Amino acid sequence: MIKVFAYTAFALTAFAFNSILCRLALRGGEIDAAGFTLARLLSGAMALFILAYFFSSKKGIRNSGNWASAFFLFAYAICFSFAYLGLTAGTGALVLFGAVQITMIGVSIFRGERPTALEWIGLIVAVGGLVYLVLPGLAAPPLVNALLMTAAGIAWGFYTLRGKGSGEPLADTTGNFVRSVPMIILAAIPFFAQLRLSSRGVLLAAISGAVTSGVGYAIWYAALKHHTATRAAVLQLSVPVIAAAIGVWFLSEAADLRLVIAAALILGGIGLTIIGRK
Numbered sequence: 001m002i003k004v005f006a007y008t009a010f011a012l013t014a015f016a017f018n019s020i021l022c023r024l025a026l027r028g029g030e031i032d033a034a035g036f037t038l039a040r041l042l043s044g045a046m047a048l049f050i051l052a053y054f055f056s057s058k059k060g061i062r063n064s065g066n067w068a069s070a071f072f073l074f075a076y077a078i079c080f081s082f083a084y085l086g087l088t089a090g091t092g093a094l095v096l097f098g099a100v101q102i103t104m105i106g107v108s109i110f111r112g113e114r115p116t117a118l119e120w121i122g123l124i125v126a127v128g129g130l131v132y133l134v135l136p137g138l139a140a141p142p143l144v145n146a147l148l149m150t151a152a153g154i155a156w157g158f159y160t161l162r163g164k165g166s167g168e169p170l171a172d173t174t175g176n177f178v179r180s181v182p183m184i185i186l187a188a189i190p191f192f193a194q195l196r197l198s199s200r201g202v203l204l205a206a207i208s209g210a211v212t213s214g215v216g217y218a219i220w221y222a223a224l225k226h227h228t229a230t231r232a233a234v235l236q237l238s239v240p241v242i243a244a245a246i247g248v249w250f251l252s253e254a255a256d257l258r259l260v261i262a263a264a265l266i267l268g269g270i271g272l273t274i275i276g277r278k
Contacts, residue, residue, distance in 0.1 A: 007223035008235060014216025016242035019093075021208040026084055031201025033081040034191035039202050041077055041177060041184045044209035048174035048218065056171040064168060065175020072159035074180040077213075078187055079152035086145035088137045093240045095146055097130060099153025100160075101233050107161055108229035115230045118276025123230070126237045126269025133240055133262035160224065160232060169221035177214060234273045241266050 025031045031039070052064075084092055101123070105115070115123070141149075159176075166172045188195075224232055241263045248259075 004223060004226045007219050008227070011216050011220035011223055012235065012238055013242055013246075014212040014219070015236070015239045016246055018208050018212040018216065019239070019243050020246060021204050021212060022081060023084060025201045025204040025208075026081070028201075029196070030198045031205060032191065032194060032196045033085055034078075034188045035195045035197050036201065036205045036208075037078045037081045038184050038188045039197070039205035040081075040209035040213060041074065041180050042209065043206040044214035045174070045177040045181050047210035048170070048177050048214045051215070051218075052170050052174040056168060056174070063175075064171035065173070065177075065179060066162075067179055069159055069162045069172075070176045070179030071183065072155045072162065073176050073217075074183040074187075075155035076152045076159060077180070078184065079148045079155065083145045083148035083152060086142045087149060088141075091134070091137065091141050091146075092149055094130065094134050095141065095149040096153045096156075097237055097240070098127075099150045100157045100236055101127065103154045103157030104161060104229050104233035107157070108233075111229075113229055115228075116276040119230055119234075119273045120276075122269040122272030122274075122276055123234050124269070125272060126234050126266045129262045129265025129267075129269060130237050130240060132265065133244070133259065136258070157233070160220070160236075161229060163221040164224045164229070164232075166221045166224070170218045173214065173218035173221055231273050234270055237266050238270060 022036065025036055026033060056064075080096070083095075087095070105123070109115075163169070163172070227235065241259075244259050244263075
């Protein structure tokens, strides 16, 4: 149980850092969206390939992962980057995690999983906490950017659901990242003339790809087999809270009463979901 908690906590923290790294790079004009996604997926594939070579029990990555999961990974990454060019952090988080919840819980119900009443209550409380947290930053989003973030959430939901059956999380994540590289290269071709790659921007994207995406996603795959789809969906609502806490810690941002109340609601809702399944 401690191992599952550690894996889950590390993965969710990595997701939070991933959002911060992306926003830092794009907001500061250090790199463009296509360049960030290209550097992110390429660095993730390279780092995971090295890790899998030394630590994976499955020999090679040729038969690890699959093209469908790689496509969902690619779709999430590129839609996420381009969506944040026109969305505030709060609006982006609400659209993204709303799409993730609907996708994962909808598919799990279609497959026969039936959340308990306490799980539903936990979900409602946690979503309410998320809305309360991002409310000051909400704005009417541009349609194209909102649709891109919705697509990112749907793709991430399917990528997560497909990972529940992984017996070799590191090898499968490596295979998915390696397969996503030709996809992002093809997708970036129309933007080659506009690529903007500063050393700091590439560094931020490389950290995002190798650590908070590559390693984080592999550990998330390892944790998923211990969670139901509903619980996995609700757990991810903690990411905005973790990101806010990181901002307070590393960026000296203010921790106001809104953050405390929202954190209590989201974490309380997650707790109800876990208790409800038990």
